Amino acid sequence: MLRFVVTRPHGKGGGPFLFPPEKTVAGxxxxxxxxxxxxxxPVPPGVILGPGDDAALVATGPLTVMTxxxxxxxxxxxxxxxxxxxxxxxxxxxxLSDVGAMAxxxxxxxxxxxxxxxxxxxxVDGLYDGLLERAAEVQVALxxxxxxxxxxxxxxxxxxxxxxxxxxxxxxxxPGDVLLVTGSLGLAAAGLALLWAGAQLPEDAAPERxxxxxxxxxxxxxxxxAALAEAAGVHAGMDLSDGLSGDLLALCAESxxxxxxxxxxxxxxxxxxxxxxxxxxxxxxxxxxxxxxxGPTHVDALQAxxxxxxxxxxxxxxxxAGPAAVWLEQDGRRTPLPPRAHQHFAAREDGSA
Amino acid sequence: MLRFVVTRPHGKGGGPFLFPPEKTVAGxxxxxxxxxxxxxxPVPPGVILGPGDDAALVATGPLTVMTxxxxxxxxxxxxxxxxxxxxxxxxxxxxLSDVGAMAxxxxxxxxxxxxxxxxxxxxVDGLYDGLLERAAEVQVALxxxxxxxxxxxxxxxxxxxxxxxxxxxxxxxxPGDVLLVTGSLGLAAAGLALLWAGAQLPEDAAPERxxxxxxxxxxxxxxxxAALAEAAGVHAGMDLSDGLSGDLLALCAESxxxxxxxxxxxxxxxxxxxxxxxxxxxxxxxxxxxxxxxGPTHVDALQAxxxxxxxxxxxxxxxxAGPAAVWLEQDGRRTPLPPRAHQHFAAREDGSA
Numbered sequence: 001m002l003r004f005v006v007t008r009p010h011g012k013g014g015g016p017f018l019f020p021p022e023k024t025v026a027g028x029x030x031x032x033x034x035x036x037x038x039x040x041x042p043v044p045p046g047v048i049l050g051p052g053d054d055a056a057l058v059a060t061g062p063l064t065v066m067t068x069x070x071x072x073x074x075x076x077x078x079x080x081x082x083x084x085x086x087x088x089x090x091x092x093x094x095x096l097s098d099v100g101a102m103a104x105x106x107x108x109x110x111x112x113x114x115x116x117x118x119x120x121x122x123x124v125d126g127l128y129d130g131l132l133e134r135a136a137e138v139q140v141a142l143x144x145x146x147x148x149x150x151x152x153x154x155x156x157x158x159x160x161x162x163x164x165x166x167x168x169x170x171x172x173x174x175p176g177d178v179l180l181v182t183g184s185l186g187l188a189a190a191g192l193a194l195l196w197a198g199a200q201l202p203e204d205a206a207p208e209r210x211x212x213x214x215x216x217x218x219x220x221x222x223x224x225x226a227a228l229a230e231a232a233g234v235h236a237g238m239d240l241s242d243g244l245s246g247d248l249l250a251l252c253a254e255s256x257x258x259x260x261x262x263x264x265x266x267x268x269x270x271x272x273x274x275x276x277x278x279x280x281x282x283x284x285x286x287x288x289x290x291x292x293x294x295g296p297t298h299v300d301a302l303q304a305x306x307x308x309x310x311x312x313x314x315x316x317x318x319x320x321a322g323p324a325a326v327w328l329e330q331d332g333r334r335t336p337l338p339p340r341a342h343q344h345f346a347a348r349e350d351g352s353a
Numbered sequence: 354m355l356r357f358v359v360t361r362p363h364g365k366g367g368g369p370f371l372f373p374p375e376k377t378v379a380g381x382x383x384x385x386x387x388x389x390x391x392x393x394x395p396v397p398p399g400v401i402l403g404p405g406d407d408a409a410l411v412a413t414g415p416l417t418v419m420t421x422x423x424x425x426x427x428x429x430x431x432x433x434x435x436x437x438x439x440x441x442x443x444x445x446x447x448x449l450s451d452v453g454a455m456a457x458x459x460x461x462x463x464x465x466x467x468x469x470x471x472x473x474x475x476x477v478d479g480l481y482d483g484l485l486e487r488a489a490e491v492q493v494a495l496x497x498x499x500x501x502x503x504x505x506x507x508x509x510x511x512x513x514x515x516x517x518x519x520x521x522x523x524x525x526x527x528p529g530d531v532l533l534v535t536g537s538l539g540l541a542a543a544g545l546a547l548l549w550a551g552a553q554l555p556e557d558a559a560p561e562r563x564x565x566x567x568x569x570x571x572x573x574x575x576x577x578x579a580a581l582a583e584a585a586g587v588h589a590g591m592d593l594s595d596g597l598s599g600d601l602l603a604l605c606a607e608s609x610x611x612x613x614x615x616x617x618x619x620x621x622x623x624x625x626x627x628x629x630x631x632x633x634x635x636x637x638x639x640x641x642x643x644x645x646x647x648g649p650t651h652v653d654a655l656q657a658x659x660x661x662x663x664x665x666x667x668x669x670x671x672x673x674a675g676p677a678a679v680w681l682e683q684d685g686r687r688t689p690l691p692p693r694a695h696q697h698f699a700a701r702e703d704g705s706a
Contacts, residue, residue: 055419059415066496102407104408112422
C-alpha cells in the first residue's frame with residue numbers, strides 16, 4: 001500500500017536500479033521495487049506533481065471524465081497466453097476505451113498493482129514496458145500508483161482521467177436513430193476461443209492473428225472517438241466491452257427505447273472454426289469498438305469522419321419507440337435478442353473461465 | 354470488468370433488488386450485483402454523471418489531486434478481524450489521508466472490487482455500507498466502479514480525486530523547520546498486535562479499544578489537513594502511513610535535508626503489552642496522521658489552528674542541513690534511526706504477515 005516513495009533503501013544516489021531478471025518481487029522488497037518503477041515513469045506536461053508524493057497533482061478543466069477498470073489474472077488474462085507487455089497495454093486500453101466512449105481524450109492514469117511474492121521482477125518490468133509504451137502512444141501520463149502483496153493472482157487496476165468538450169452518454173438516443181458500430185465485431189471472442197483451443201498458428205494465418213491481437217492487445221478507435229465531441233447528430237454512444245446484445249440493451253435502457261439489429265448488416269469476423277461469426281458478433285465480449293446512435297441525416301458525415309480516421313463504421317440497425325429491448329431481424333424474421341454477455345462469476349460457477 | 358450497468362437482468366422496473374443475505378456473489382451474477390450496488394449510490398452536486406455510463410463526469414477546478422490505494426484481504430485486512438463495514442470505511446480513509454496530506458479536500462471516488470465467487474452478498478453490502486457511510490461523512494461522491502471475479506482474496510482499490518488551493522508537498526522543508534505530528538503515533542500498530550494476540554477485551558478496556566479503532570477504522574485529521582492550504586509557514590507535509598522512521602526519511606529525501614527526532618517529545622500510545630510504545634511510534638505503520646515541517650515562528654499559529662479542529666499537534670524535532678537521514682535523540686545521545694517500516698513482500702517472505 002506504499003506509494004512510489006523516493007527513499008533509496010540501498011543508499012544509492014543516481015542511476016537506475018538494475019535487478020537481475022531472475023529476482024522475484026519478494027526478493028527485492030516493496031520499497032525498492034517502487035523506487036525502481038518510479039524511475040521509469042516520465043513526467044510530461046500537465047502533470048504538476050507525478051509519482052512520489054502522497055498524491056499526484058494534475059492540470060484539469062471544468063469537466064473531468066473519470067473511470068477505473070481492473071484486470072485479474074485467471075479472469076481477464078493468463079500469463080501463459082499474454083506477455084507481460086500485452087497485459088500492461090491492455091490494462092490501459094480497456095480504460096482508454098471507456099474515456100473514448102465519452103468522446104473524451106485520456107490524460108492521467110494511476111496504476112494499482114497486487115503482486116504475488118514469487119512473481120519474477122522481469123514480469124513486472126514487462127508489464128511497465130506495456131503500460132509506458134501504450135501511455136506514450138496516446139499521450140497519457142502515469143501519475144501515481146501503489147504496489148501491494150497478494151496471496152493470489154496478479155491484479156492490475158487502472159484509474160484514468162480525461163477531458164471532453166461534449167461528453168457522449170448512453171442515454172439520449174431517439175427513435176429513428178441509426179445504430180452504427182466501428183470495426184468488426186466478435187474478433188476478440190474468436191481470439192479467446194483460439195487461445196482456449198491452444199492454437200498453434202502457421203506463419204500465414206493472418207485472420208487468426210488479427211483475432212488474437214484483438215483479444216490480447218485491443219486497439220479502440222480513440223482518435224475517432226475523441227473527434228465525436230465535435231460531430232453533429234450523435235445522440236448516444238458507448239463502448240462494446242461485454243458483447244453487442246448486452247451493451248445495446250444498456251443503451252436502450254438508458255435512452256428509454258428499443259433497438260432493431262439487422263443480422264446481415266453486422267461487420268462479422270472471418271469464419272475460423274472458433275465459433276459462429278454471427279454469434280460471436282452478437283454476444284462476444286471485449287470488442288472495445290464503439291456503438292453509436294445518430295440521426296439519419298448525419299450518418300454520411302459520420303462515415304466521412306470515420307474514413308478520415310481510418311475507421312470502418314457500419315450501420316447495423318435503428319432505434320425504435322418501445323420498452324427497452326433488442327430485436328434481431330434475420331431472414332425476414334424478427335426475434336427478441338436477449339443479452340448473453342460473459343458474466344465472470346456465473347461462468348466461474350459452472351467451472352469454465 | 355463490467356461497469357455499473359443499468360440493465361435489469363430480471364426485468365424488474367423499480368425498487369431495490371432484495372437479495373437473501375445467504376446468497377453468494379456467484380449465485381447472483383455480476384450484472385445483477387452491479388445494478389444492485391448502483392442503486393445504493395446517491396449522486397450529489399458536482400457529479401454531472403455518476404455510475405452507469407462508460408465513465409463518470411465530474412466538475413473539477415484547474416488543479417486536481419489524484420491518488421489510488423488498495424486493500425488486499427490477508428495483507429491489509431482479515432475478514433475475521435474487520436467487519437465488512439470497517440473494511441469499506443478504511444478503504445476510503447487511507448485514500449482520504451493521502452488527499453488530506455496534500456492540504457486537499459476529497460471530492461470523487463471510484464471503487465474497483467475483486468470478489469471471490471463464494472463471498473456472501475451480505476459482505477459486499479456491508480462493504481458498501483462502510484464506503485457510503487464514510488463518503489457521506491466527508492462529502493465524497495462515489496462516481497463509478499467495477500466488479501471482477503477473482504480466484505483469490507478480496508481486493509478493494511479506491512481512486513480518489515480532490516482539490517487543493519495550495520497543495521502541500523513532501524519537498525520544501527528547510528533547515529531549522531520544526532517537525533510536527535498530529536494525534537498519537539503507534540496506536541494502529543498496537544491495535545494490530547492486539548488482534549494478532551487474539552485480544553478478548555473487557556468492557557472497560559478503553560485504551561485497547563482506541564488502538565483497535567486506530568487499526569480497523571482510522572480517522573485522519575482531514576479538516577485540519579485541508580485548512581493547511583490557508584496556513585502560513587508550512588513548508589512540507591505528508592501522511593504517516595508506513596511508520597515515522599521511513600516516512601520522515603522520505604520527507605528528508607524529497608526536501609534534501611536531515612531530521613532530528615526527540616524521543617521524549619513523541620506523542621506515544623499507552624503501554625498495553627502490545628509492544629514498546631516508543632518502537633511502535635517510530636516504526637509502526639498505518640497511523641494516518643500528518644507529519645509537517647513548519648517555520649519556527651509559525652508553530653504557535655499552527656497549534657491554535659489544530660486546537661480549533663480538535664487535533665493534537667506535537668513538535669517532535671527539527672530539520673537540519675545535511676544528507677537525507679533521520680537521527681534520534683534519546684537520553685542525551687544521538688543515534689541514526691534507520692527506516693524499519695513494514696514491507697509487505699519482505700514480511701511475507703519470512704512467513705509472517
